[in-house]
Amino acid sequence: MKNFKVFDGNISSPIGFLASGVHCGIKEKNKDLSIIYSECPAVCSAVFTKNKVIAAPLVVSKKHIEDKYAQVIVVNSGNANACTGEQGMKDAELMVELTSKKLLISKENVIVSSTGIIGVPMPMDKVKVGIEDGVKALSKKGGLDAAQAILTTDKNMKNIGVALEIDGKKITIGAMAKGSRMIHPNMATMLSFLTTDAKVEPTFFQNLLQEVTGLTYNMISVDGDTSTNDMVVCMANGLASNKEIEYDHPQKDKFIEAFKFVHEYLAKSIVQDGEGSSKFIEVQVIKSPTEEDAKLAVKSILNSNLVKTSLFGEQSNWGRILCSIGYCSADIDINSIDISIGANNAIVKMFSKGKALDYSKTEASEILKNKDLKIIVNLNSGDKEAVGWGCDLSYDYVKINSAPIA
Structure with a gap:
């Protein structure tokens, strides 16, 4: 309350x-x-x-x-x-x-x-x-x-x-x-x-x-x-x-x-007012060894153009999410990570403990049609967490930012 x-x-x-x-x-x-x-x-x-x-x-x-x-x-x-x-x-x-x-x-x-x-x-x-x-x-x-x-x-x-x-x-x-x-x-x-x-x-x-x-x-x-x-x-x-x-x-x-x-x-x-955006994305990293590691992972996901474009295209590409975590300087172990996507109380786990899961592509596709999306990354290596917010990267972003300044 x-x-x-x-x-x-x-x-x-x-x-x-x-x-x-x-x-x-x-x-x-x-x-x-x-x-x-x-x-x-x-x-x-x-x-x-x-x-x-x-x-x-x-x-x-x-x-x-x-x-x-x-x-x-x-x-x-x-x-x-x-x-x-x-x-x-x-x-x-x-x-x-x-x-x-x-x-x-x-x-x-x-x-x-x-x-x-x-x-x-x-x-x-x-x-x-x-x-x-x-x-x-x-x-x-x-x-x-x-x-x-x-x-x-x-x-x-x-x-x-x-x-x-x-x-x-x-x-x-x-x-x-x-x-x-x-x-x-x-x-x-x-x-x-x-x-x-x-x-x-x-x-x-x-x-x-x-x-x-x-x-x-x-x-x-x-x-x-x-x-x-x-x-x-x-x-x-x-x-x-x-x-x-x-x-x-x-x-x-x-x-x-x-x-x-x-x-x-x-x-x-x-x-939510981001240029040319069509999706609002919340990224939550949980069970991290430190808060700083959690923040680094959140920001890396949110700043990844490959993640942004895949979400704009409504693709459940967990590999891009995992890749963005992997190149940040956070202390992670790929064999411990879980990756899920969700919206409107529905959630699908796509990756766990070093390998892809046999998740429902249909259910994931329905989730990705939503305007408000959530990515949940469980590092399974501590008790700290962080959350951040971003948007997708669309055709309109390129159009807007390649146009002459009025």
Whole structure:
């Protein structure tokens, strides 16, 4: 039983958070600039891409997050402000300066983020107008506009709200994300933002985000590419007036459970919106000697183009799954592994203890017709496990990513 309630909420649902999303002309149409604002300084945690090619906004935001506090996030879509040299840094810093002046807050309390095409200078005349309009449009009802404004080629908005009780106080978490769609030069862009009115200790909040990221966003795959602009940013303003949540708080596990659920929901939503995908795939590796070995096996399966294409073709090709496990660096013994596929409570074991099983091809074929599939790998060599999510690789992926950028 969950210790929280999921509702149709968004980034502006928690107490003291306002949001907006406007169109300023970075993109030809649709909203393209979003602002998320806390009415008071908030504890802030963040994780950033591990790509060595890092966009200018991330360089600026990394500096601003060092004190673990922020009050506003300004995000534009349509232009990544990546690989734009010295001018790109100046533009990211100008976005911070313009936002801080309009909201009368410290520049160090502004987080800046961008997503879109790489290598193109920012149209700062349009961005300036967008920031002015975005600040004017800030409202309690602006969460959906904000979620729309961070999208690039996404098919769907990704929002969620969660409510729970801690210390007799109602705690609300709201969040939004974009991704995992492709842009020039075909890198997967992922942005995720979370707000909560909970009072949270800064170091606990940062460590929690890093841990949860490892279990959610770092366990998804669409095509194996990592963006120059990926970031996850969370703000907690404390206006719910609960006792500070930290390692010794007796109800910290309730908050951790809800926090993880929100990020897992967004991670899965990103995969479900994967470019050209027709199947959502969950991979579970169980009875592993270590959690790290389980994660390595999960990721190897999810990143295998041969596995992805066979699932798109609805083929029960356990050999491709086994092969992808075999070339990862996990500690495995082929004579111990079981491989099964499943969907809708039906499951077929195809491989066990070093050899193929005489399984029903008809039953496997029926399972593979489902949109949501599950691959279960039992290493039979420990008590650790891991789970991750991905999608198939279709003709449409190639069509989309070989077409000129509009």
